[in-house]
Amino acid sequence: MKKSISLVLVTWLFLPCLGLDVETIKQIRQKAEQYYPQALTLRRHLHQCPELCFQEKETSEFIATFLEKLGLKVQTGIAGTGIKAILRGTRKKPVFAIRADMDALPITEQTDFPYASRNPGNMHACGHDAHMTNVLITAKILSDLRDRIPGTIVFIFQPCEEGPPPNQPGGAQAMIQEKVLRNPLVNAILGLHVLPGIPVGSIGIRTGPIMANVASFYVNIFGKASHGAFPHQGIDAIYVASSAIQQFQSLISRFRDPKEPAVLSVGKIKGGVRMNVIAEKVELEGTVRTFSFELQDKIAEGIEKILKGLAVAYGITYRFTFSKDAPFVYNDPELTEFFIPVFENILGKNQVQKVKPMCIAEDFSYYSHQIPTVFFFLGTGDTSPLHTPTFSVDEKILKIGPMLFAGAAIAYLEGFQP
Ligand SMILES: [Zn+2]
Ligand SMILES: [Zn+2]
Structure with a gap:
């Protein structure tokens, strides 16, 4: 035993x-x-x-x-x-x-x-x-x-x-x-x-x-400076940037299949000179997170389309860089x-x-x-x-x-x- x-x-x-x-x-x-x-x-x-x-x-x-x-x-x-x-x-x-x-x-x-x-x-x-x-x-x-x-x-x-x-x-x-x-x-x-x-x-x-999947994006929005009291004489890069940030979120809420996870965050904004000057330039930096390369590409294209639309609507010019980081x-x-x-x-x-x-x-x-x-x-x-x-x-x-x-x-x- x-x-x-x-x-x-x-x-x-x-x-x-x-x-x-x-x-x-x-x-x-x-x-x-x-x-x-x-x-x-x-x-x-x-x-x-x-x-x-x-x-x-x-x-x-x-x-x-x-x-x-x-x-x-x-x-x-x-x-x-x-x-x-x-x-x-x-x-x-x-x-x-x-x-x-x-x-x-x-x-x-x-x-x-x-x-x-x-x-x-x-x-x-x-x-x-x-x-x-x-x-x-x-x-x-x-x-x-x-x-x-x-x-x-x-x-x-x-x-x-x-x-x-x-x-x-x-x-x-x-x-x-x-x-x-x-x-x-x-x-x-x-x-x-x-x-x-x-x-x-x-x-x-x-x-x-x-x-x-991680990507970073960098946007420079170029407007035209003027006195803060005469906004109609300039092109307000801060106003356009705020509109851009709002519209970027529509790429997640309106253009993405809700079953597929994705995040877009703007983490940095820099622009303007002082309180009574219409800003000539704004820089934005953000990150995009997805689990497919197709959705990553779609969001990149979407950001560019929004910027093109803002250029037509407000007369800004812009520089846009989308960098694919770690997959x-x-x-x-x-x-x-x-x-x-x-x-x-x-x-x-x-x-x-x-x-x-x-x-x-x-x-x-x-x-x-x-x-x-x-x-x-x-x-x-x-x-x-x-x-x-x-x-x-x-x-x-x-x-x-x-x-x-x-x-x-x-x-x-x-x-x-x-
Ligand atoms: Zn870490
Ligand atoms: Zn770590």
Whole structure:
């Protein structure tokens, strides 16, 4: 009787559980717990030295040093500050990649943490400090389990996710151009973003498009100056701009199929000289978010038509630029369906939430238009919104992210059959 119980127990422990056996999950969980104090130190150090788009020099050196100490093959200087580290397991193939972004934002931190930003005006207000820490701890856990990894794992640390200067490729594009997904040829890639509003210990995921196509538009409206008391002698660029902003919203409310999500927001307006001068020039900047390129094109054409109409009606001239930025992030259906039960086994079934597509953007999309990808949101609870001066992650996620990354990597290499 005793013998048969032991046999059942042993069989249960090593039973393949949707690509991941129970013993492996236990080991990963123990290691994430064991390395948690180090995760806190890493994240707080990275949080203190936020660096902007393509300037992540100190961050990059810190990460490379950590990865080299793990014995990984580390390549630095990709797209400037980007890093790729290779962990060889018991076989060369398949190759699975995990990606973190490294850049911070030009925001002045307003928290009381002893580890608040020491770079005035810069802040990790998008949680990329936590993203980097998650991948570093994942690399440490998987290095420990190297003998049990039937394939190769590539850790990617990319610069400049938050958006490059106009007309320059961002971090993901630049890394791809410098062949980060080659040598070894990466078969699939996984990424995450922290997200307030989802409880700590839960994630949000979906198959298909998960984040939006993003475009920015820039409009200059040129009128004619005159005295504010004689508006009929000028062409009021402010009046025309206000009309333009109102009419742009009709592209969402009147010209779009309501079943298809889309957003148009004008985020910046600048114009005029003083209270009693009819403004000669107004500049507008805005963003358009969609989940199809067709709708993106339709909205761009619509903006131009509205401007042409205003030119006829009021006699303005205009300059209009529409710039297509990151495309939508697409979660490969088969790969996502493969990972969902793996994540459920690690976190619990109710902790894996199926989310709707979100209109935020991620340049992870560039990977997802090259190879099969999965991207998910790591819940960070009830914190200030992303991109605000009081944003902070709940540090418990520094245990959860590595468990999910490490579990997914092993499950994929052991059992994914495309
Ligand atoms: Zn951001
Ligand atoms: Zn971000």
